Amino acid sequence: MVGQKPVIAIMYDFDKTLCTKDMQEYDFISSINSKPKDFWKQASSLARDQEMDKILAYMYLMIRKSKDNHKPIKREVFVKQGENIEFFNGVEEWFDRITEYGKENGVTIEHYIISSGLKEIIEGSKIYKKFKKVYACEFLYDENKLAIWPKMAVNYTTKTQFLFRINKGVLDISEDEKLNQYVDNDDRPIPFRNMIYIGDGLTDVPCMKLVKSNGGKSIAVYQPRKKDVVAKFLNDERVDFIALADYSNGKEIDKIVKDVIVKMSIESKLVKVHRKQIHITRQNRVKQ
Numbered sequence: 001m002v003g004q005k006p007v008i009a010i011m012y013d014f015d016k017t018l019c020t021k022d023m024q025e026y027d028f029i030s031s032i033n034s035k036p037k038d039f040w041k042q043a044s045s046l047a048r049d050q051e052m053d054k055i056l057a058y059m060y061l062m063i064r065k066s067k068d069n070h071k072p073i074k075r076e077v078f079v080k081q082g083e084n085i086e087f088f089n090g091v092e093e094w095f096d097r098i099t100e101y102g103k104e105n106g107v108t109i110e111h112y113i114i115s116s117g118l119k120e121i122i123e124g125s126k127i128y129k130k131f132k133k134v135y136a137c138e139f140l141y142d143e144n145k146l147a148i149w150p151k152m153a154v155n156y157t158t159k160t161q162f163l164f165r166i167n168k169g170v171l172d173i174s175e176d177e178k179l180n181q182y183v184d185n186d187d188r189p190i191p192f193r194n195m196i197y198i199g200d201g202l203t204d205v206p207c208m209k210l211v212k213s214n215g216g217k218s219i220a221v222y223q224p225r226k227k228d229v230v231a232k233f234l235n236d237e238r239v240d241f242i243a244l245a246d247y248s249n250g251k252e253i254d255k256i257v258k259d260v261i262v263k264m265s266i267e268s269k270l271v272k273v274h275r276k277q278i279h280i281t282r283q284n285r286v287k288q
Helices: 036-049 054-068 075-084 091-104 119-123 159-168 202-213 227-235 252-287
Strands: 007-012 108-118 133-141 147-152 195-199 217-222 241-244
Touching: 007 159, 007 252, 036 054, 054 133, 054 147, 075 119, 091 108, 091 252, 108 119, 108 159, 119 133, 133 159, 159 195, 159 202, 195 202, 195 252, 202 217, 217 227, 217 252, 227 241, 241 252
Parallel strands: 007 108, 007 195, 108 133, 195 217, 217 241
Antiparallel strands: 133 147
């Protein structure tokens, strides 16, 4: 739109991308007298034995284990657990710094979460308010605020729908009809060329590949001594860059994202010039 700054969307996975481990491992799993390794093994076995989606399997297991331990899941308990999430270096300062850098380069930065973790736990974290929208798994609660059913399950393929929601500006997940309406690429609020996706593992690959293939940039982050996993993503051309999960000022991912922002800002200006010239030449042709 005329006079409006271009918008760049940065989309993040959460577990092991921004925080140091799966969010259920900070408090929930110990609260049901289990260990992370055992819980995830049971969830995987359940999914395999029942031919079940892995995300639905872990969510079901959370409800069942909570009942078995006489600790029914309440929403406020999850939110409280989010307070104990530990983030990688620099994460808590990252969002304001990158947003300000965008302003300095003539663009608006919007931050989004697309995660297979739990929205309720993310809500309790220190960084929740930094995001325009959080797409993550979520439970449905009864009149006593007890979890009874998965309201939203976000797996590795369903993650991609949220890219299109952000791309088209249809952020409400109940608006399916509007999401599927045709909109010319240049008329979408955030074109894919203005998207950055940051993730860490296989569940992020469809999103990383989709963003990369459509002109945006994808970055895979890794923890110390685990570079080989994401190096394969780079060699297989599924991502544009890899970087250590250290979001401190001046570190590699900080430099990469800032350079990408500059590139996207310049490209947005050039696209605007191009569209203006097209409009003028078409008007002149009509007059002739």
